[in-house]
Amino acid sequence: MRTPIVAGNWKMNKTVEEARELVSELLPLVKDMQAVTTVLCPPAPALLPIAAMLEGTDVELGAQNMHWEANGAYTGELAPAMVKEFGKYVILGHSERRAYFGETDESVNKKILAAQANGLIPIVCVGESLEENKASQTAEIVSGQIKAGLAGVSADLVIAYEPIWAIGTGLAATGEMANDTIKVIRAVLAELFGEEKAQEIRILYGGSVKGSNAAEFFSQSDIDGALVGGAALQADGFAAIAAAAQNEV
Numbered sequence: 001m002r003t004p005i006v007a008g009n010w011k012m013n014k015t016v017e018e019a020r021e022l023v024s025e026l027l028p029l030v031k032d033m034q035a036v037t038t039v040l041c042p043p044a045p046a047l048l049p050i051a052a053m054l055e056g057t058d059v060e061l062g063a064q065n066m067h068w069e070a071n072g073a074y075t076g077e078l079a080p081a082m083v084k085e086f087g088k089y090v091i092l093g094h095s096e097r098r099a100y101f102g103e104t105d106e107s108v109n110k111k112i113l114a115a116q117a118n119g120l121i122p123i124v125c126v127g128e129s130l131e132e133n134k135a136s137q138t139a140e141i142v143s144g145q146i147k148a149g150l151a152g153v154s155a156d157l158v159i160a161y162e163p164i165w166a167i168g169t170g171l172a173a174t175g176e177m178a179n180d181t182i183k184v185i186r187a188v189l190a191e192l193f194g195e196e197k198a199q200e201i202r203i204l205y206g207g208s209v210k211g212s213n214a215a216e217f218f219s220q221s222d223i224d225g226a227l228v229g230g231a232a233l234q235a236d237g238f239a240a241i242a243a244a245a246q247n248e249v
């Protein structure tokens with residue numbers, strides 16, 4: 001069985017002080033949820049202080065992005081080893097990075113390879129735009145992103161299917177729609193890694209997940225958790241989603 005993951009992508013929100021406050025409210029709410037892996041992905045400055053707070057708990061830490069090179073003249077970037085000092089996970093290829101910072105399947109591929117070489121577990125994001133969705137190109141787009149992004153990588157990763165039109169809009173996909181696309185993703189993973197490995201890889205849904213709709217996703221056959229944006233900025237919002245995952249196990 002695949003242990004569900006509920007990961008919070010805080011995006012560019014929370015100063016260190018605010019991050020500390022959120023985590024101290026959150027820890028008592030999620031500490032007994034043994035059946036679900038919870039992961040917090042704060043902005044880079046909060047990685048160190050939050051790592052200290054999570055020590056001795058089951059809550060994991062991740063970064064939101066990193067560079068593929070080990071070090072060097074890359075102003076503003078984080079190297080894999082810098083993420084690894086504090087975190088276990090790294091979100092890669094988020095649609096906001098693709099849209100605003102020029103990331104491509106090729107750069108995402110380099111980052112996944114670098115993350116895995118450094119013992120980090122990448123959470124690789126894929127998803128279609130509204131236009132692509134309306135043109136019934138969802139399966140083709142996400143399959144292409146998976147094949148190009150995952151060239152030559154190992155199966156030690158997590159995938160997040162995040163339809164761009166559902167991110168931050170309050171318009172979540174339905175559980176059934178998300179599950180259909182995630183089944184397509186799993187079939188592509190089976191082509192890349194074999195059926196057995198494909199059955200082990202966690203595939204999350206992301207896009208306007210909240211406490212009130214989380215169970216609809218987690219009750220589906222192939223959805224193994226959620227990558228949460230807005231609702232992860234409040235302790236009770238994130239905890240409600242983690243509780244929904246815990247209840248489905």
Ligand code: 13P
Nearest residue numbers: 009167168207208229230
């Ligand atoms: P929202 O949950 O705010 O829609 O964001 C989803 C997301 O982009 C997580 O990476």
